[in-house]
Amino acid sequence: MKILVVQYLCNQKTNGLLSKSISPSLFTNYFAIFLEVTKMRLSVSVVFSSLAGYLLGATVVDFKVLLLLAVGGYCMVGASNVFNQIIERDRDALMHRTKDRPIPSGRLSITPAFILGSILTLLGIGYYIPLIRKQQCLERYLYSCM
Numbered sequence: 001m002k003i004l005v006v007q008y009l010c011n012q013k014t015n016g017l018l019s020k021s022i023s024p025s026l027f028t029n030y031f032a033i034f035l036e037v038t039k040m041r042l043s044v045s046v047v048f049s050s051l052a053g054y055l056l057g058a059t060v061v062d063f064k065v066l067l068l069l070a071v072g073g074y075c076m077v078g079a080s081n082v083f084n085q086i087i088e089r090d091r092d093a094l095m096h097r098t099k100d101r102p103i104p105s106g107r108l109s110i111t112p113a114f115i116l117g118s119i120l121t122l123l124g125i126g127y128y129i130p131l132i133r134k135q136q137c138l139e140r141y142l143y144s145c146m
Contacts, residue, residue: 037085037102037113038078038120047073065131072127075120082117086110 050073051066058065085092085103093104102108 033102033108034116037082037108037116038074039081043074043077043081046077068127068131072124072131075124075127079117079120079124082113082120086113086117 047070089103092098092101103113
């Protein structure tokens, strides 16, 4: 009986947010929604292409740069996918192919989606900052002042 109640609570839509019951399946539900709203397959393919570009252009491979590029890239692509789904939510609700996405289906409301997109954007920028060379920033600033 307890398992049925937990499954019922985890499957309920409560005003666009998932149930607050504590169970392993709650984490699984949130993680599945995270992967779906950030479009994991698309994000990984973009990250893969950026890593391939780095590996083709680098004279020396730095694994710290690879890690920062991969994680920061996923955060930035995921954030853009979240914001895109927020913007397109009304159209997505009308289309048969996209009506089951987390936002149009009501599994994720606008406010948590916006917060997630904002956090992913800030994390992505945070992961990319160490990749920027200070000398390049100074050169670009001086060039723009001329």
